[in-house]
Amino acid sequence: MNNLQDRPHEPRFYLRADAYSEPLILNWYAWPYLLAPVSCAMHFTGRHYRLMRSFVANSHIHISASKEKSLVGGDFVNCSADQVEQVQALITQLEVDYADFFDVRKSITALNALLEKQQGHSLEKLYGDIPPNLRGYVELIYDMQHHADFRLIEGLLFEGDLYKPAAQSLAFGLLSDEGERPFVLSSPRLPDPHSLHFNTAFANPTIDRLFAARTQGLTHSELRALLAEMPAQGGLDAMALFTEAAPERRGQSRSTPMRIRYLGHAGLLIETDQLCVAIDPVIACRASGGEGGAPSFADLPDRLDYICITHTHMDHMCIETLLELRHKTGQVLVPKNSGGNIADPSMKLMLKSLGFSVQEFDEMEEITVGAMRIKAIPFLGEHADLNVRSKTAWCFTFQDFTVFCGADSSCIDPVLYERIARAVGKIDLLFLGMECVGAPMSWLYGALFTKPVARAINESRRFNGADFASAQRMIDIMRPTEVAIYAMGMEPWFKYFMGTDYDVNTHQIEQSDRLLAYCSAAGIHAERLYGSRQWDLECRATPA
Structure with missing residues (x-):
């Protein structure tokens, strides 16, 4: 038997x-x-x-x-x-x-004070004056205006006792x-x-x-x-x-060559026969599949070939969600780092410390996987004018269809987006965040400063995304066939990290309403995303 x-x-x-x-x-x-x-x-x-x-x-x-x-x-x-x-x-x-955390703050403060006194002469003699707990972890440098600064050697820091x-x-x-x-x-x-x-x-x-x-x-x-x-x-x-x-597992079958699913907040999922890519996934746990049909963890496919992260802010690079998805993820694609700036830590090193396989992308760098091209696109805005290089929009082209994920882009300099539009070509679907009233600089970066930041400076330099005028400029330049506005903070199941409670009179909603009306008048289909949205796309091979 x-x-x-x-x-x-x-x-x-x-x-x-x-x-x-x-x-x-x-x-x-x-x-x-x-x-x-x-x-x-x-x-x-x-x-x-x-x-x-x-x-x-x-x-x-x-x-x-x-x-x-x-x-x-x-x-x-x-x-x-x-x-x-x-x-x-x-x-x-x-x-x-x-206690070594407090020693680091004292040492960073002392190092900043030491470098403030430098007037463009050689920094080599100062290495002996670096506080002992930072020795071997920093390089002393000047910018091109002869302002002294330091660069963290992050790879060694992740190998040391401070990690x-x-x-x-x-x-x-x-x-x-x-x-x-x-x-x-x-x-x-x-x-x-x-x-x-x-x-x-x-x-x-x-x-x-x-x-x-x-x-x-x-x-x-x-x-x-x-x-x-x-x-x-x-x-x-x-x-x-x-x-x-x-669990009920919705959305596991697909009837078209390409499907795009909105995951909520700023998250997207792009699926083809050969590839499955998630962009900035933040999945909220839901009691019964979710109000508005927002996808749950169970609704995701069993394999994610790539996760693309646009920037380091926690509503785009969500450690909670990434750890939940690690068992099914092939590789994480991230923007290239500036190299040791305290306000711009390496996304690659952080994610490697979590056990992920990670690949960095420089601006305009791309890879081709099957019939899909994935391209990293520079974007401006939302970083309080700090020297943060670890940010990128992503462009996905499958056969004849191009999706531009603009992240928290703000069209501060239209010339940049004109150059991008010429390099990228036709855009069929533009995803754009319009969280246009951001927190002041100190909300995220305040603890990194070793001197008080003047109130006027702090209030001036905010984490602002695109408002109507900025988004209009971008649409006029890129001329997408369709526009989807996301990351609006409206979805109540994300309140645990957004802390927002919007109504129809909120400035962000008013600004996005204006953009919807503008697109409608221009013959461009546009919508503000909430909960669930899916695009089933009959793409065609691009003629040779």
């Missing part, structure tokens, strides 16, 4: 659609600037430390602010009164176990009955009755098996063995994260 045939059907357990993960570093939500060693130290000592100390000293103010829905995303800690001691413990841990995978963990929770989760950027995540924290480095391959269980499922013995590999804290029962009900 065959024992395998006689064994009853063994149930499989699937990671629930409403179970969300939060990658953490020292209990704070991991976004790209916490992966790079120096910027991580600067953000912890320049922002997180300040917020935690403020909470411990004035917890009642923070708790009161956290109850106001209109203040979501504000500069306060969303922890409870009974977590004050835990936050104090985090402060102590940072001060004692991660701390032991500080990484992965927390899980379940969406509320209303399908919501807490805002992620201003508060540490602490083990509580409603969460489960796995003490594991992000590069741990066990994580891949955990996230693959979204669609593949695990037997009870496989699940038990997986959980045994990762120590956990918190009151949430691990089995509560799983269900025996296999």
Whole structure:
């Protein structure tokens, strides 16, 4: 008798659609600037430390602010009164176990002060004056106006003691009955009755098996063995994260040579017979497939040949989503880095530290895979005028159809986009973000400065994307057949990182309404994306 045939059907357990993960570093939500060693130290000592100390000293103010829905995303800690001691413990841990973070801030401050005094003469004699903890990690340089600066040697930093995978963990929770989760950027995540924290480095391959269980499922013995590999804290029962009900997997069949699916926020998925490419994927966990039909993790294909990232901001390079997709991803394509600028950490090195295969693209560089050409396109705007080179739009040409993913482009200099249009040629579908009222520079980069930034400067240099005038200029130059506006912050399931609550009178909506009307008058089909959208395209081979 065959024992395998006689064994009853063994149930499989699937990671629930409403179970969300939060990658953490020292209990704070991991976004790209916490992966790079120096910027991580600067953000912890320049922002997180300040917020935690403020909470411990004035917890009642923070708790009161956290109850106001209109203040979501504000500069306060969303922890409870009974977590004050835990936050104090985090402060102590940072001060004692991660004292080298504070040493880095002191050293960067001292190095900046030293370089400010230089007047164009040789810097070679200054290497001995570099603070010891930075020696061997920096090169002293001048720009072409003889302003002294330094360049971080990031490859060595990722090999050194300042890169701390032991500080990484992965927390899980379940969406509320209303399908919501807490805002992620201003508060540490602490083990509580409603969460489960796995003490594991992000590069741990066990994580891949955990996230693959979204669609593949695990037997009870496989699940038990997986959980045994990762120590956990918190009151949430691990089995509560799983269900025996296999997920519904929408959109797995395709009837045309090319299909484009909107993934929500700024994310797209382009599929052909030979290739599957995701651009800036940010997938929100949804209780039942999602309001508006927004794709879930289960709706994605089993293989992503490429993930293309446009820039380092966390709503485009989302560590949470990338870790969930790592098990099915071939390679991540990223823009070329400027090389050691503290405000522009290497995306390639960050993603390699997470276990990805990564390829950098220079401006206008391209690859051809089967019938698809993928080209990196420079873009302006949304980076507060800082020297950030790690940003690119992406252009995809399949047979006779060209898709231009403009990311957060702003047509500040029309001549650049005229040159791009001549190089790219006909554009059939233009994707463009219109988040035209961005936060001031200090919101993202403030902790990297070692001197206070003047208020007028800070307010002037914002993370502004395209407004109506900018988008109109781009459309007039590129003359696309169709326009899709995305990354508008309207989708409520992304509020956990956007912190926005728009209505019809919001400036961003008013500006995009004007663009929709302008395109309609010009005979260009245009729409503002929300939730779900799919293009099924009958492409034709381009004549030789």
